[in-house]
Amino acid sequence: MPALPVREFNIQFNATSKVLQKFVAKKANNNTQWWHTGPIMCPQEDWLFIFKSLNYHCVYCLKALDSSTEELITAKLDHIIPPMHFTQDDSPDHEQNLVPCCCLCAAIKQGITIDIRSDRLHLWSTRKAYLARLREIIKEIKDQVKVDTMQYVDASIHYPWDDSPEYADFVD
C-alpha cells in the first residue's frame, strides 16, 4: 500500500518528541492549555462518565457508539493529546484530554498530533479548534485509504477486456 499522506500533522516523532513534550508540558498560569484542564480521571473507572458526557458519540467521526454492542465494546477512550507527549510529571488523564472514540478512528489517529509550527499554533489554542482539525485529518486519511485500497484492488483484478480489444468500447 502507498504511504499515507503526511502534511501538517506529525506521525514521525523521533526528531521532535522532546520539543513537543516541552510544548505540551504544564506551564503555570497558562489558561490556554485545555489538555491540563479538569480533574484527573482514572480511565479504567471513569470512562463511562466521559462516554456519557459526549452522549456516546465518537468525537472524531460523530458515529453513535451505542448503535450496536459491537460498536460499544470496541469503542475506545482516547487521549486527544497522546500520553507519549506528556512528561512523567504531567498527567495525560485530565478530563478535557479524554474523549470517546470508535475503534476505526482510534486506529487511524494513533500517534497523530497537530504540528506545532507557528502557522498551526492557533489549532492548539482551544480544544474545539484542535478537535475540529483532527476530525478533518482523520477524514482525509480515511478517504485516502479508500482511494489507495481501490487502486490496489483494481490492480489485482484481471478484466476480460485486458486481453480482448473488442471490449475496449466499454471502457474509457
Ligand SMILES: [Zn+2]
Ligand atoms: Zn469514529
